[in-house]
Amino acid sequence: MFRNRAILTILNFCLAFLAVFIFLEIQQRDVVIKLNNHNLSLDTYRVEFKENLTAKEIDQRLNDSAEIKDVQVHYRPRGTKKITYFFGKGSFATPPLVSGNFFSKNDFKSDLSVAVVGQKLAPQLYQPKDQQYLKLNNRYIPVIGVMGEKIPSNLDQQIFIAPSQSKLATMKVQDYDVMIDGDQKLAAQVLKQTLPLKKLVKIHANQFVMSRWEWMTSHWFELIGLLAIFAVMLLEIGLWIVSSRQLYQEALRAGLRSAQLALSEWQSFSLFSVLGLLGGSLIGALTFSLQDYGALITYLGVGFAIVSLLFNLCVRRSIKKIK
Incomplete structure (x- = not known):
């Protein structure tokens, strides 16, 4: 279990640090787009x-x-x-x-x-x-x-x-x-x-369509990077559950209720996820100078919330199958 927590924390630290760098690239490209105009x-x-x-x-x-x-x-x-x-x-x-x-x-x-x-x-x-x-x-x-x-x-x-x-x-x-x-x-x-x-x-007459499409085509590489980060965060759910399956079996045989075990796992996963994200974001912010942190915070916050909720659903289903 300690290994899972350490890997999760380190991995999320690296993902958050990478996210800061990507948002720096987005902001710099936005500056160039505006200056070009x-x-x-x-x-x-x-x-x-x-x-x-x-x-x-x-x-x-x-x-x-x-x-x-x-x-x-x-x-x-x-x-x-x-x-x-x-x-x-x-x-x-x-x-x-x-x-x-x-x-x-x-x-x-x-x-x-x-x-x-x-x-x-x-x-x-x-x-x-x-x-x-x-x-x-x-x-x-x-x-x-x-x-x-x-x-x-x-x-x-x-x-x-x-x-x-x-x-x-x-x-x-x-x-x-x-x-x-x-x-x-x-x-x-x-x-x-x-x-x-x-x-x-x-200048952009069809602003609600064209400007957003143009923005996406100008930032396609960064958007792929952000999608990849989110995909890895989703992959963490499966890695945690698969590597913990034997521990779940032992805990259930020892008499621990499935609902209590699922809640404990969800709390542990969420805690070490957020610790890694906060640590990586902090070091990233100290390393790179962003003009605005709103989009970064929103991206990491929404990503964490989605992954945490999905983990809760997946771990409950996994424990029920074992039981």
């Missing part, structure tokens, strides 16, 4: 306008809106994938930075355009003294920050520009693909009341 969320709207407004007029309407407090707007010139003219109000998601700063609210009111570029473009910047410049269309734009993560992504080659007031006044929306994203989920009705929109669709 210009750091925009799945709730981002692609919009088209009834009127050929300027970017300055759109920014002003968003600024004047009392209902829209936290928002970012991306103006992407049609025909290029690397340049984004950026506007932000309130709180909005900012990309990770290698150096420097991202745009502040003063940059959106400035008479001077400034840029933040991806880390792969940093070697191409011109730096006569202390200030770096990006040469674009025969003009030099001051660079205030360099974007990037340890994990490569499309963001490494992107150029974000907070355009000057004069530039905004010349930017007609018919020449741009316009994306609007909120720090919190934006209500479509509020946007329609604020802007003269002809069309408003989410």
Whole structure:
């Protein structure tokens, strides 16, 4: 019996540690997916306008809106994938930075355009003294920050520009693909009341189907790993019961009631299972740095509950057959 408990504890320790590592991989891949999409969320709207407004007029309407407090707007010139003219109000998601700063609210009111570029473009910047410049269309734009993560992504080659007031006044929306994203989920009705929109669709229009399918296809290797962990946890039930069959026979011959024996086994299995899972999770959390532990805790908690309940059913049935 001691051997069963030791094997179960060590095995669950290893499984929990592996689960932490897998969730780290999932989170890192999620970061790359978001960065590949210009750091925009799945709730981002692609919009088209009834009127050929300027970017300055759109920014002003968003600024004047009392209902829209936290928002970012991306103006992407049609025909290029690397340049984004950026506007932000309130709180909005900012990309990770290698150096420097991202745009502040003063940059959106400035008479001077400034840029933040991806880390792969940093070697191409011109730096006569202390200030770096990006040469674009025969003009030099001051660079205030360099974007990037340890994990490569499309963001490494992107150029974000907070355009000057004069530039905004010349930017007609018919020449741009316009994306609007909120720090919190934006209500479509509020946007329609604020802007003269002809069309408003989410980047993932079929969000309840496509985004989940795309997420699964992007994480298929990690999902196989999580399924394998759960399969091993289920296998532990059979290994414990098979290796304990002789002990069950001896206990029943000694006069121990089957219900009492089943309860004792269930308690022992559950206790040493949870000890192994907690130990592996703790060491994993100390080894790897997760941004969010909610999904990990839910996965291990639900997995433990299912396996524990199945063990209870299986051990009762096994003891009854012996009896």
